[in-house]
Amino acid sequence: MKRSDRRHLKENALGTVLVSLENRFRGHGRALIFCGLVVLVGFVVIVKYLDLQNEKEFAGTQMLAEAMITATAPIVLPPDTSSADGSGALSAPASFQPGSYTSGVRRAKVALQQFIETADAHPANRVGLVARYYAATTASSLGQREEAIQHYQMVIESEGNGIYGEMAQLGMAEAQMHSGNYAEATEIFEASSKQVEWDIPVDGVLFELGKTYLLSGQSDQAQATFTRIIAEFPESLFQTDAQAELDKLGSSENE
Known part of the structure; x- marks a missing residue:
């Protein structure tokens, strides 16, 4: 076969393929366009969902950060109203510090509420878990043992084998101990002491x-x-x- 004949056959074959694709597109053009639109809409939905998730995570992180700032805010004691010389003259008031609290109890109560709000608003992600743990420790520091136990239990149910789950179990045991529930506390401490793979x-x-x-x-x-x-x-x-x-x-x- 001559080279010119082979080239002619190749050109005919290519033309046949192009004609076939053109006919197929003409027959199914609307379907292809519809499928393309579906894919495009699906892509847009996924992007919007991811943006929304990132937005929620950012909002949760911001809430947690604000709660942590409250929990570590400075304590500024109110000025002593009695004079050192007994003259009755009031001492100069302490300078006001924005974000400070007059007692550790007041500060802890505000922080506790913020931790709970963060945990409730973001129950399905890491931010909510961390906030729930700190809600438990803060409640325990205020002597609210029963509330602390409830928060610890929620952390354990969410992450029993993670670091926060491990610390929550020990926190719960301590809360049980201070509540006089020695049997429950002993059981948790004994089991935890055998967990050699723990980081604690x-x-x-x-x-x-x-x-x-x-x-x-x-x-x-x-x-x-x-x-x-x-x-x-x-x-x-x-x-x-x-x-x-x-x-x-x-x-x-x-x-």
Whole structure:
């Protein structure tokens, strides 16, 4: 076959393909256009959704940041109304600091409300989880143990095996201990002390467990737990405190 004949066949084949595509487009042009519009609309919806999610996450992060700022705001005590010389003259008022509070309790109450609002507004993302944890710790610091336990439980249910879930379990145990629920606190501390894969120091958990044993009147278990800290964790930051508790137990036995 001559080169000119082969070129002619190729040109005819290409022309056949182009004609076929043209006919197909003419027959299904509307369908193709519709499919293209569907894809385009779907893409726009996804972009809008992602923008909305990013906007929500940003808003949540901002709310959490404001709550953290409140929780660490300076404490400015009100001026003393009594004069040092007894003359009755009032001392100069303390200069006002924007964002400050006159007591730690007032500051904690405001921060608690902000943490709760953040957690409630963003229950399905990380910001809400962190806010819920700090709501629990703040409630506990105010002595609101039952409320703290509820917040801790919500964190555990959301992230039982994460770092906040682990800390929430210990926080709940401490809240139970201060509420007089020693059996519940002991159970959590004992289970947590066996979680060697946790990032939380075991010696710290054992020290809290020993304190719980003491409060519940189980001095033998407390002594064994403090002794374990001394023996197994020679570099522990709780060595001195554990030894002090052992000395107290020894003194009480000798009396």
